[in-house]
Amino acid sequence: xxxxPRPPIPSFxxxxxxxxxEQRTWLNGLFAGLFGLQDSITPLPAAxxxxxxxxxxxxxxxxxxxxxxxGAPWHDPAMPLADRMKLADGRPMPRRLMxxxxxxxxxxxxxxxxxxxxxxxxxxEDRLNLCVPGGKETSRMLKQLYQExxxxxxxxxxxxxxxxxxxxxxxxxxxxxNPVYATFFSRHRLNKPGSEKETWHIEIDLAGTALDxxxxxxxGVFPANDPDLxxxxxxxxxxxxxxxxxxxxxREVLTDGVSLSPAPDMLFxxxxxxxxxxxxxxxxxxxxxxDPDGDAVTLDVLAALHKFPGLRPDPEAFIEALxxxxxxxxxxxxxxxxxxxxxxxxxxxxxxxxxxxxxxxVCSTFLGGRVSPGDKIRVYVQxxxxxxxxxxxxxxxxxxxxxxxxxxxxxxxxxxxxINAPGRNxxxxxxxxxxxxxxxxxxxxxxxxxGHLTRLTLAWSRxxxxxxxVQHRMREVGRDLWTWLNxxxxxxxxxxxxxxxxxVETALTDIVAEHGRLAPADAARFVAELKANDRYQAxxx
Ligand SMILES: Cc1cc2nc3c(=O)[nH]c(=O)nc-3n(C[C@H](O)[C@H](O)[C@H](O)COP(=O)(O)OP(=O)(O)OC[C@H]3O[C@@H](n4cnc5c(N)ncnc54)[C@H](O)[C@@H]3O)c2cc1C
Ligand SMILES: NC(=O)c1ccc[n+]([C@@H]2O[C@H](COP(=O)([O-])OP(=O)(O)OC[C@H]3O[C@@H](n4cnc5c(N)ncnc54)[C@H](OP(=O)(O)O)[C@@H]3O)[C@@H](O)[C@H]2O)c1
Numbered sequence: 001x002x003x004x005p006r007p008p009i010p011s012f013x014x015x016x017x018x019x020x021x022e023q024r025t026w027l028n029g030l031f032a033g034l035f036g037l038q039d040s041i042t043p044l045p046a047a048x049x050x051x052x053x054x055x056x057x058x059x060x061x062x063x064x065x066x067x068x069x070x071g072a073p074w075h076d077p078a079m080p081l082a083d084r085m086k087l088a089d090g091r092p093m094p095r096r097l098m099x100x101x102x103x104x105x106x107x108x109x110x111x112x113x114x115x116x117x118x119x120x121x122x123x124x125e126d127r128l129n130l131c132v133p134g135g136k137e138t139s140r141m142l143k144q145l146y147q148e149x150x151x152x153x154x155x156x157x158x159x160x161x162x163x164x165x166x167x168x169x170x171x172x173x174x175x176x177x178n179p180v181y182a183t184f185f186s187r188h189r190l191n192k193p194g195s196e197k198e199t200w201h202i203e204i205d206l207a208g209t210a211l212d213x214x215x216x217x218x219x220g221v222f223p224a225n226d227p228d229l230x231x232x233x234x235x236x237x238x239x240x241x242x243x244x245x246x247x248x249x250x251r252e253v254l255t256d257g258v259s260l261s262p263a264p265d266m267l268f269x270x271x272x273x274x275x276x277x278x279x280x281x282x283x284x285x286x287x288x289x290x291d292p293d294g295d296a297v298t299l300d301v302l303a304a305l306h307k308f309p310g311l312r313p314d315p316e317a318f319i320e321a322l323x324x325x326x327x328x329x330x331x332x333x334x335x336x337x338x339x340x341x342x343x344x345x346x347x348x349x350x351x352x353x354x355x356x357x358x359x360x361x362v363c364s365t366f367l368g369g370r371v372s373p374g375d376k377i378r379v380y381v382q383x384x385x386x387x388x389x390x391x392x393x394x395x396x397x398x399x400x401x402x403x404x405x406x407x408x409x410x411x412x413x414x415x416x417x418x419i420n421a422p423g424r425n426x427x428x429x430x431x432x433x434x435x436x437x438x439x440x441x442x443x444x445x446x447x448x449x450x451g452h453l454t455r456l457t458l459a460w461s462r463x464x465x466x467x468x469x470v471q472h473r474m475r476e477v478g479r480d481l482w483t484w485l486n487x488x489x490x491x492x493x494x495x496x497x498x499x500x501x502x503x504v505e506t507a508l509t510d511i512v513a514e515h516g517r518l519a520p521a522d523a524a525r526f527v528a529e530l531k532a533n534d535r536y537q538a539x540x541x
Contacts, residue, residue, distance in 0.1 A: 078497070085099055085141065093148075094114070094118050094121045097117035097120050097142060100134065100138050101116065101134055102131055102137075103131075103497065106329070108131075108220075111125075111130075120146065129142075129264070129323045129324070136264065139323075173209055173210070176380055181377065182205060182206050183207065184205075184367075185342065186373055188200070192437075194436050197348065197403075197432060197436075197437060198349040198351065198368060199349070199404060200368040201440075204379065215411035215412050216384040216388040216411070217381055218329040218382040219329065219379060219380075219382065222327045222377070223256075223328065224255050226362075227255070230255050230260070236302060239312075243315055257319070257325060258323065259301075260301040260302065261362060263286075263299045263301050263304035264323045265286070266287070266322075267304055267318075267322060268283045268304065270317055271283040271313070274313055275308060286304075303354075303355070325362070327378075328364070329382050330345040330346070331346070331407035331494060332345065333345055333346045335412075337415055337418035345367065346407040346439065347364050349369070350364045387537050387539045389412055389415065389490075396426070396454075397426070397489060397491075398426045398428070398484055398485075399412060399494075400428040400470050400493045402429060402430035402459065405493070412425070412492075413447060425453050426489075428474060430458060430459030431460065431461070433463055438458075457474075457477065459472060459473045471500075474504070474507045479515050481511050482516060490536075491530065491536045492538070492539070493539075501540040508536075512526045512527060
């Protein structure tokens with residue numbers, strides 16, 4: 001593959017403008033061309049520009065934007081909600097709804113973001129709190145937009161007909177709306193004693209579920225809340241645990257029916273009805289998303305009860321005011337071909353402290369501690385969209401997965417080993433310390449020795465004084481990466497969406513520019529083309 005080097009493009013788009021580096025580069029090129037500053041600028045073909053900007057600029061000039069199908073290019077998890085909403089301002093309502101969602105197509109709500117937005121607009125979906133990564137901030141914005149189009153009586157007919165959840169609700173275990181029971185089989189810790197992290201290898205037995213999956217898919221798990229937290233909430237409520245709520249008890253509903261994490265606005269609204277004076281005012285402010293005491297982000301349900309002691313809300317009204325407990329998804333870290341009848345996950349347990357109280361990530365600590373071998377858990381397979389091995393097993397692959405980002409790559413390696421895929425495999429793995437955090441060390445070393453893992457490049461961020469991350473290692477071996485790319489390699493990145501994935505993309509673009517001798521705009525275009533051709537795929541969270 002070769003592209004002729006070009007002079008650098010002048011910058012029209014400030015660094016602070018809310019575009020990705022890729023979008024900014026393309027826009028600078030476009031404006032340079034439009035203003036005649038750079039004869040050599042060739043705008044991307046319309047289809048490529050549409051992919052880069054989701055159709056916003058229609059491959060020509062901003063004036064050609066198609067308001068009905070703009071693709072929401074600002075829908076970027078790393079962009080603050082306020083900026084996303086600003087960019088979506090004036091767009092059709094489904095696009096504004098989509099801009100409020102926090103992470104593109106993570107799948108946890110059971111839809112793609114566009115389908116969730118369309119479903120809300122068509123009123124075939126009325127749950128405004130399904131976006132797990134967006135949490136309260138997103139559900140608040142969705143509520144505001146919902147009220148806006150309700151009161152404006154915008155014709156829902158403008159939305160596409162019958163938006164469907166990403167997976168078929170009818171098929172058992174293929175959607176969050178129709179989970180099945182599988183058997184928790186085992187867990188073992190992947191970090192050695194002394195590590196600052198707590199990451200678990202989890203095995204789940206699929207016997208009796210009729211479930212299967214392909215590598216690249218994710219696995220949805222319905223967790224249960226920590227019983228100690230449930231007990232503390234019952235105490236603060238001063239309500240009997242066996243109080244009937246529908247056909248269940250209060251304890252049961254608190255255990256697996258409702259989220260006890262961020263206290264929802266509705267709870268504060270309920271509190272505002274039950275109290276007076278300054279406390280009423282505070283509860284109202286909190287319900288409106290304000291932060292009168294500067295502690296709003298620390299208020300889970302128990303902390304909210306403690307903040308308004310003695311209110312004793314009616315338990316049924318209390319439960320009504322809480323959000324439903326949502327499933328969480330995890331990248332599958334096994335191949336059925338290497339691990340028949342089972343699925344494995346690689347789960348980082350979220351535990352932290354606020355105000356001297358241990359807070360627990362509900363699902364990661366459920367899998368990493370509360371569930372026992374033999375227990376039945378509610379699960380489903382979340383089909384991957386654009387995250388899969390190349391169809392051609394002879395293609396080389398480059399996998400970049402620090403931390404839990406290794407999960408799908410363990411699955412890829414198992415799969416390619418099981419089918420004797422001739423394609424070369426290169427893994428970049430990194431974590432804090434080589435002695436404690438080298439996940440799947442024996443397996444990877446064995447695969448390396450057997451020649452199945454062609455290259456294993458490691459980055460330890462806390463072994464020395466200097467932080468070494470995967471992207472630093474990528475830059476060191478940039479020439480080889482460029483060679484692999486020219487030989488048709490597919491590139492994958494998995495793990496942290498907010499920082500790592502962006503830094504890896506920047507490193508890749510710089511490598512392409514340096515070793516391909518391309519101008520930055522062309523390097524960005526090269527990477528955009530890799531993405532458009534499904535040769536650069538991400539599974540980030
Ligand atoms: C497609 C996809 C694949 C994924 N794959 C994996 C995977 O392979 N492995 C994996 O471990 N996870 C993975 N995740 C993340 C996973 O779905 C959950 O989000 C994660 O396990 C946390 O869920 P939880 O229920 O334990 O925590 P929650 O109860 O949801 O709590 C997490 C929240 O706690 C808060 N929080 C966390 N730490 C702190 C802190 N120090 N201080 C203050 N607040 C804090 C943050 O608000 C955070 O959002 C994936 C996510 C997606 C979308
Ligand atoms: N939604 C959730 O609640 C949830 C749950 C689990 C994990 N996560 C997030 O998911 C991500 C994965 O967590 P994890 O446990 O797998 O590992 P991680 O925290 O991402 O750490 C893995 C390695 O990546 C390094 N790293 C930090 N910043 C980086 C960057 N900009 N570029 C490249 N590498 C970088 C870390 O180094 P240092 O730490 O030494 O800097 C560490 O060596 C994290 O962002 C984590 O916060 C979120």
